[in-house]
Amino acid sequence: MQSGQSSAGPVGRGAKVRAAVHAATLAELVDKGYAALTVENVAQRAGVHKTTVYRRWKDRESLLVDALAEHMAMDIPVPDTGAIETDLGALARSLVQAFTGATGQAVLAAMFTGAAHLPEIAAARRHVFEDRLVRAEPVVTRAVERGELPADTDPAELLKTLAAPIYLRLLVTADPVDETTADLAVHVTLAAARAGALRAASRLPEQTTS
Structure with a gap:
């Protein structure tokens, strides 16, 4: 693959290029879906030459994975309202809002249907959700420290339980x-x-058989 000439695109270099290309990728995903997504169209929408895109991402799959991971990681902020009920409410409502809009629907379609067969997408999906759990764990640990939840509450299990009914309806x-x-x-x-x-799995009561 040729390295190409330096781009003099209107969006500038570095972080601005990355942000513009990510935004263009998601916009193309919303407008045309995964099947019709091309590096050329993303570059045109972002205002850069396609060689600028190829210098940072080897193909459309790596570009899509990066854009989805960035979007998912940044889209839902972690609240700190001072109470577990309002913290979880903010998390759950943010999740609903993120995935009921046009971009959220396109992201879900790409991650779970259109591009779900790609190993890169499966890996990105795992990474994104694992990262989200880690980022949101302080919501639970703060609640435990305040005495709002049992001391042995498993943050990951709690957050999965919160998200499960929402994803069930969405997917x-x-x-x-x-x-x-x-x-x-x-x-x-x-x-x-x-x-x-x-509670943490190691602390759950053992089941007895009759």
Whole structure:
């Protein structure tokens, strides 16, 4: 692959180029879907030459993975309201808002249908969700420190429980997803956590057989 000439694109260099190309990738995904996504169209939309894109990403798959990972990592901020119920409510509502808009729907379609067969997408999906869990864990640890949750609550299990009913509706049942969905997820998650059902696996009670 040729290195190409230095681009004099209007978006500048470095971080600005990366941001512009990421934004263009998501915009193309929304407008045309994964099947019609091309590096050439992304470059044109971003205002750079395609060789500028190829210097940073070897193909459209690596470009898509990078854009999706960046979008997913930055799209939902981690709240610190001072109470676990409002923290989880903010997380759940942000998740709903992120995936019910046009961009969110296109991201889900790419990650779970259109490009789901690609090993790079599967790896990116795992990385993105693992990263999101790690970033949101302070919400749970702060609640434990405040005495709002049992001391042995597993942050990852709690956050998975919060997200599960939302993703079920988004990806499986196609039921409506709105703030009521988010509020119900919070209610169920807190009930389970306070009942001790979301403890670390090593501390869960052993099942007995009759």
